[in-house]
Amino acid sequence: MLIGCPKEIKNHEYRVGLTPASVRELIAHKHQILVQIGAGTAIGLSDAQYEAAGATLVAEAKEIFAKAEMIVKVKEPQPQECAMLRPGQILYTYLHLAPDPEQTAALVKSGAICIAYETITGPGGGLPLLAPMSEVAGRMAVQAGAAHLEKSKGGMGILLGGVPGVPAAHVAIIGAGVVGTHALQMAVGMGARVTVLDKSVDRLRQLDLVFGNRISTVYSNAQSVEDAVLDADLVVGGVLIPGAAAPKLVTRSMISRMKKGAVIVDVAIDQGGCFETSHATTHAEPTYVVDGVVHYCVANMPGAVARTSTFALNNATIGHAVALADKGWKQALKDNDHLKNGLNVANGQVTYEAVARDLGYSYVSADSLLG
Numbered sequence: 001m002l003i004g005c006p007k008e009i010k011n012h013e014y015r016v017g018l019t020p021a022s023v024r025e026l027i028a029h030k031h032q033i034l035v036q037i038g039a040g041t042a043i044g045l046s047d048a049q050y051e052a053a054g055a056t057l058v059a060e061a062k063e064i065f066a067k068a069e070m071i072v073k074v075k076e077p078q079p080q081e082c083a084m085l086r087p088g089q090i091l092y093t094y095l096h097l098a099p100d101p102e103q104t105a106a107l108v109k110s111g112a113i114c115i116a117y118e119t120i121t122g123p124g125g126g127l128p129l130l131a132p133m134s135e136v137a138g139r140m141a142v143q144a145g146a147a148h149l150e151k152s153k154g155g156m157g158i159l160l161g162g163v164p165g166v167p168a169a170h171v172a173i174i175g176a177g178v179v180g181t182h183a184l185q186m187a188v189g190m191g192a193r194v195t196v197l198d199k200s201v202d203r204l205r206q207l208d209l210v211f212g213n214r215i216s217t218v219y220s221n222a223q224s225v226e227d228a229v230l231d232a233d234l235v236v237g238g239v240l241i242p243g244a245a246a247p248k249l250v251t252r253s254m255i256s257r258m259k260k261g262a263v264i265v266d267v268a269i270d271q272g273g274c275f276e277t278s279h280a281t282t283h284a285e286p287t288y289v290v291d292g293v294v295h296y297c298v299a300n301m302p303g304a305v306a307r308t309s310t311f312a313l314n315n316a317t318i319g320h321a322v323a324l325a326d327k328g329w330k331q332a333l334k335d336n337d338h339l340k341n342g343l344n345v346a347n348g349q350v351t352y353e354a355v356a357r358d359l360g361y362s363y364v365s366a367d368s369l370l371g
Contacts, residue, residue, distance in 0.1 A: 001325040002032045004068025006061040007039040010075045012283035014042040014306035015313065017072035017093065020053040022318045027054040031325045034058045034068055043307040065089075072321055074313065075300055076103055087111030087347070090329050092321060094118055094133075095344055098245040098358040099272030107345045108361075113329050117317060118270075119243045119352060120342035127242060129320070129342075131178050132312035134267075136302040138182030138238060141265040142171065144296050145234040146190065148263045148287060154294045156261025158233055161191025168193050172232035174225060174249055174274065176203045176217075179238030179267045187234075188214050195228050220249075229254050235264045237274040243344070244354035245272040252276045252290075260292035269297045330370050340366050 003026060005018040016039045018026075023033045035055040037047055047057055058064055065071065065084035073093035077085065082103065085091060088111065095116035097104045107114050122128035142160075149169065151157035162168035171187040173180045176198035187194045188211060197220040198204055204217035218224045229235055229250055235258075239246055246268040255264075255277050268274040269281075277290045280299040287296050302309035320339050323332045333340040344352040349364040356363035 001069050001328075002034065002067060003070045003072060003321075003325060004034040004058075004064035005036065005039060005055075005072050006064045006081070007036040008074055009061075009078055009081070010300060010303075013075050013300055013303045015074040015303055015310045016040040016043070016045060017074050017317075018321075019310060019314045020045060020049040020055075022314045022321070023050060023053040023055045025318055026322060026325060029322055029326055032056070034064050036061055036064055040310075043310055045310075070321075070324060072317075074310075075303075076100070077107075079103075079106065082106035082110060085110035085112040088113065090115065090324060092117075092317070092324065094270075096270040097344055097352070097355045098243060099270075101359050104345070104350070104355065104359055104361075108348050108350065111348050112345070113343070113347070114345040115320075115324070115329070115339075115342040116243075116344045116352070117313075117342065119344060120320065121242075121338045123338065126178075129313075129316045132316050133302045133309060134178035134238075135182045136305060136309050136312065137267045138179040138184075138236075139186045140301050140304065141179070141183045141236045141238070141267050142186035142190065142192075142234070144286070144298075144301070145171070145236065145263045145265045148294050148296055149234060149261075151261075154261070154287065154289060155263055156233065156259065158261075160187070160234070169233040170195065170231055171234045171236065172228040173197070173236045173238060174220065174228075175238035175240070175268075176200065176207060177238060177240060179240070180236070181207070183236045183238060183267075184211070184215065187236075192234075195232070197224060197228060225249055226254055230257055230259075233259065233262050235262070237264065237266045237268050237278075239268055239274045240271065241354070243352050245358050246274045248274060248276045250275040255293050256291040258291070258293050261294070262292075263294045263296060265296045267301065269299050273297060333366060334370050340370075343369075 070090035117129035149155035
């Protein structure tokens with residue numbers, strides 16, 4: 001198969017869909033790889049490294065889209081990239097379609113086979129291709145939140161861990177999945193007072209056994225979320241419903257009653273965000289203020305640590321990339337129900353139920369397309 005890896009064009013996105021090691025792996029399976037010149041330069045992956053791994057370098061993305069049978073990316077295709085997709089071409093990347101009707105419409109129109117990293121499942125449950133970026137984003141959420149609590153960045157001027165004689169900041173983490181757990185580790189490590197909320201008592205029990213009295217675990221409901229948010233100096237939103245729009249757990253009314261200079265970090269922003277006042281921001285302009293509360297809602301947080309993120313992501317994605325290239329998309333999906341769960345749009349149809357429901361499309365099952 002001829003596989004293409006274009007340079008990412010989203011604001012401050014320096015990750016790359018294939019590392020030189022991933023290129024070498026695909027070439028070992030007798031595939032051909034096109035990589036856009038400069039695709040990995042920003043994170044220290046030189047064009048020479050890609051050539052040494054066996055890739056053919058291409059000057060412009062349009063040549064990759066025109067020739068490649070499968071496109072491997074990191075972030076969702078931007079409008080000009082969607083316009084270059086063609087019927088039957090495989091797109092393998094993060095999509096996050098539920099809160100993005102424009103992208104969904106463009107992918108439906110393209111006729112391409114669109115496989116989303118974030119909805120591919122794993123044998124032990126969970127979302128193994130989303131997990132590495134969720135780990136990065138969870139850790140970054142506390143790091144970014146701590147920085148924006150500084151007065152010069154609009155915060156109330158509070159040190160997350162406090163100092164002897166001065167209380168530590170209170171960090172409330174909504175959701176105890178991968179994002180929440182990694183945020184929790186960072187917040188505890190920095191000396192904050194931490195409350196974590198989740199609807200799974202079993203998960204809260206597990207965290208309680210690990211962290212003991214260094215954290216407070218609270219069952220999540222409307223009252224407990226409100227109580228935690230109003231007392232917090234930093235709130236991290238890490239809730240996820242796979243493939244669907246995130247629930248709005250923190251209302252505008254709650255935001256208006258938070259401490260002035262408090263910070264919220266909405267890691268769920270790729271799926272629309274879990275704060276009613278959230279809208280996506282960029283690394284160039286990461287924050288805005290609503291009712292005196294600093295909102296950090298960067299939609300590609302792991303892009304800020306792009307080298308770490310690229311290697312972590314490739315570790316998770318390369319196995320399925322090889323399967324898709326070796327077998328073709330239909331056989332690869334027939335052979336692996338977990339990979340089949342990644343099919344979101346194909347042949348002009350929406351094939352992921354939560355996306356179809358949230359955006360008003362007719363749902364067509366993946367099985368009906370596989371024959």
